Amino acid sequence: LYVNQRARTLYGITDPTGLDVERYSKKITLLTPEGEPYPPRKLPTSRALREGAVTAREEIQVVRPDGSRIIVEAAAVPLVSRNGTVIAGIGVFDDVTDYKRVEKILERDKETLERLVKERTDALSATKQELERKERLSEIGTLAATVAHELRNPLAVISIIVYNLERKTKDRPELARYYADINKKINQSNRIIDNLLSFSRIKPPQFEAIPIYPFLEKCLTETRKKYSEKPVHVKKNYTSLRKTALEADLFQINQIITNVLANAWEAAPRRGGRIRVAGRKMNGAIEIRISDNGEGIPREHIDHVFKPFFTLKSKGTGLGLAVCREMIGLHDGTISLSSLPGKGTTVILTLPEGRRP
Ligand SMILES: Nc1ncnc2c1ncn2[C@@H]1O[C@H](COP(=O)(O)OP(=O)(O)OP(=O)(O)O)[C@@H](O)[C@H]1O
Ligand SMILES: [Mg+2]
Incomplete structure (x- = not known):
């Protein structure tokens, strides 16, 4: 095995004569680009010797005797005698460490x-x-x-x-x-x-503290009066909000709740209509659920109900829920709706209790 001066430096072989290369080569580890041990049979020089052909360039990681690492690109050429037998393999190595480093940085960038x-x-x-x-x-x-x-x-x-x-x-x-x-x-x-x-x-809300319990009571009474020709059984489930105040725009919050209640009343069946209003506090937010046992919303329409002017009613304007969504958005709240056709609909409103500074 002969190793020239440049290769000795490259591989970190310190013996200046290069005569003890065999001993040094045992202290060098060769790895694949993925960091696996390089199979000795696959090394370019071994292959050139075995196959008698010029090999393609291979990337090899070299761990030098002092532990530092470099990356080389290696290829090998067989040396063939006049009668055709391979007598030696010449390995050529390019130090591509810096190039690879730059390539990695560029890739990351x-x-x-x-x-x-x-x-x-x-x-x-x-x-x-x-x-x-x-x-x-x-x-x-x-x-x-x-x-x-x-x-x-x-x-x-x-x-x-x-x-x-x-x-x-x-x-x-x-x-x-x-x-x-x-x-x-x-x-x-x-x-x-x-x-x-x-x-x-729909404009920026004028915030004030609204005691939510009496407010919900008032909304229910008013809606009930408006739809007096259709009596429904109302179940209330919001006593836990008795002492809670909500920072909101009174006009807008009234629009939101009465629009949703109106929809529930309109959806409820003429006989045996039931509406449930539930409210609770939930990590700094107030959640209000309004459910009815009406016809529900056909699946193909559910994505459209919040769009302005979408209505399935002969006398509807289709603005009720669109108004709700805009106004609730201005309060940093959410409105969602789930419906089981034939069973009923539930609208879930969440509103932050206080205002963010
Ligand atoms: N509780 C509900 N049950 C069944 N369908 C509903 C319910 N709420 C809303 N919808 C459906 O969503 C559509 C849109 O509702 P939205 O309140 O925006 O308008 P509208 O009630 O039709 O008209 P408006 O509110 O202007 O009188 C309704 O036409 C209805 O088809
Ligand atoms: Mg409506």
């Missing part, structure tokens, strides 16, 4: 860079979506407010005319049911206008 770019892109597209949503909402809001205002006045005029007609035709009782019909339609239209307006009025 590339990964970091790619990750950073991806993170930024994700954040940007989320912001963009949020912006687009806000823009769309404010456009819808402006449109809703305009339409609502434009309709309010003619409706008010119609309402006065009906009132006067009713008074002037007191002697014709057969007309009464027509007036009743007109008044019903006027009320319905006003409700739609209210909804449109509340949608356009």
